[in-house]
Amino acid sequence: MRVAVVGLGKIGLPLAAQYAVKGASVIGCDINPEVAGAVNAGACPIGGEPGLPEAVAQAHAAGRLRATTDTPAAAAESNVVVVIVRVGIDEANHTDLSNLDAATKAIARGLRPDTLVILESTVPVGVTRSHFGRRLAEGSGLSLTDFRLAYSPERVSSGTMFRDLATYPKVVGGIDAASGEAARAFYEQVLDAEVLLVADAETAEFAKLAESIYRDVNIALANELAIAAEALGVSYKAAAAASNSQPYSHLHAPGLGVGGHCIPVYPYFLIEASGQPIVSLSRQINDSMAAYAVDKLAAAFDGNLAGRRVLILGLAYRGGVKEATLSSALLVADALRQRGARPLIHDPLFTATEIESYGLEAADLPPSEPVDAVILQALHPEYKDLDLSALKGCRVFLDGRGAMDHARVQAAGMRYIGIGVG
Ligand SMILES: NC(=O)c1ccc[n+]([C@@H]2O[C@H](COP(=O)([O-])OP(=O)(O)OC[C@H]3O[C@@H](n4cnc5c(N)ncnc54)[C@H](O)[C@@H]3O)[C@@H](O)[C@H]2O)c1
Structure with missing residues (x-):
């Protein structure tokens, strides 16, 4: 053959x-x-x-x-x-x-x-x-x-x-x-x-769109519930784990957004054809999470991020993959710039030149100059055992992927901010 x-x-x-x-x-x-x-x-x-x-x-x-x-x-x-x-x-x-x-x-x-x-x-x-x-x-x-x-x-x-x-x-x-x-x-x-x-062929085409949209909509639901949990002083992670002990509940994890050239893209293939409202709304919710998280970060600096140096960990849209298409890192960097902060990006999978080709400033890890805050954007394996003591001057750690241990962050002298954590 x-x-x-x-x-x-x-x-x-x-x-x-x-x-x-x-x-x-x-x-x-x-x-x-x-x-x-x-x-x-x-x-x-x-x-x-x-x-x-x-x-x-x-x-x-x-x-x-x-x-x-x-x-x-x-x-x-x-x-x-x-x-x-x-x-x-x-x-x-x-x-x-x-x-x-x-x-x-x-x-x-x-x-x-x-x-x-x-x-x-x-x-x-x-x-x-x-x-x-x-x-x-x-x-x-x-x-x-x-x-x-x-x-x-x-x-x-x-x-x-x-x-x-x-x-x-x-x-x-x-x-x-x-x-x-x-x-x-x-x-x-x-x-x-x-x-x-x-x-x-049409059934097979639809099946692929449906499974991608399922992920996007369920992540949007997790993000909405996480925001509600914060407002009500509840830990989303603990509540979702309890909910998911029942077989009909499959609550996803909230986060900084959905990136890559698949999940944030394919909903538009259906929206263009038939404009389903929940599909469109889910796209909006997931794309608004970067700005939401940056607002939470700003609150930790009395609402003012002007001049703050913020290190984003991960240009990639997800850990372990060298792919930055529609990455939430780009939305986070935009939201930081809009608030007058100076975003820096580290990613072990990208060279400094590759990072700069996205109009972003590349940084080493640990950064050569102190940073005010760090945002964990993509959970690369290298970040799992991050040496927090090397982040000199850092006051706030925004865990965009719910991956860091609160106590370890706090023990390193930083304030922990998570999504779905009040
Ligand atoms: N990347 C993923 O995780 C993933 C997962 C599931 C499905 N897919 C599907 O796979 C598709 C491709 O994704 P990818 O990650 O391999 O993309 P990619 O960008 O890594 O690769 C696409 C390749 O196609 C080549 N190409 C472009 N135009 C061409 C042409 N006219 N003739 C021959 N080659 C051409 C490019 O040079 C490139 O090497 C996606 O659009 C998606 O439908 C991707």
Whole structure:
């Protein structure tokens, strides 16, 4: 079986390696020649993915993984084409299909009859059949029934790809029965996880949006309850643990906000189509948490943060991942600047130059000059045993992820502020 994987990023490269290790002959396609060059040298251009360098080296050495920038040629020599480029939103929160459209054009130029094409990027409902499929047909001169077309959302998280690929059921939906069956047979060959064939591509598209929205809405609920708990002098964490002892309660953890290019993005795919109020409101609530937390910090300085040096720990949107798209760190830094404070950022996964490319000031840990306050934004492993005594001059520690021990912070001579802690 010859498989082309279009988009060799944090998700696409592990997929390509997985398929190759399972015996497929894989050609990875990327517009970035450096990515293709690295893979063709048996090297891994993606960091932070346990097992990936070994899987790429093994698949390359076995002659089953190579890469190219020539997507039409790769599509022409493949029986299966898997597409996993980024689909996001623009500044007005409208779906941006430009990466997908560019990939579609290239695939269509090489597409042959009977090829199985599977879209894995998260997309608005209907895109696989009515947008992607239609454009593949137009660009190739084939009709939609000349090739197989299915949608299968990628539900993994970067950093735990191989574990997730082995354990999360693979949801698959075809644009017709033959396409669904062909995609099911493909995944049964290349994955160990159960394959869950659903009625059609639209059901599979909707399932991915629904599971992302479930997270966003439930985090928003946790944030709302945490704010209410603070006002009522109750510990949200203790109350939620008690609530969750009943099987129908699954209260999430509150925090500084939701980042990355998935959870804060996909709700807009549904909002654009059908404008569900709870989905929109949840986005607003989660995006307002950074300013809420900075207001709490300001209160600890008598309402005035002007001139205060505040160290944000973590540019990444979550611990252990080098990804800053829509990170709450950016919202926290904005909120600090609006109050006249000077935000500094440390992140062990980013160089100072990379941090500065976000318009932010990079700092060392411990910082070379004293800071007035520290905000724990992303729980990188390095921060779990943070040496608080090294934070000279720091008066306040804002624990944005509910991860630090109050008593340890207070013993270091700092005031502890948490979300959901009155
Ligand atoms: N990152 C995650 O945690 C995650 C989790 C689940 C699902 N996903 C899905 O995976 C998609 C991709 O995410 P990612 O993290 O791998 O993104 P990424 O930015 O790491 O990788 C995308 C790759 O696609 C390449 N690319 C862009 N346009 C292309 C084109 N026209 N032809 C060929 N290659 C092209 C880029 O050069 C890049 O290497 C997301 O949009 C999402 O739908 C991501």
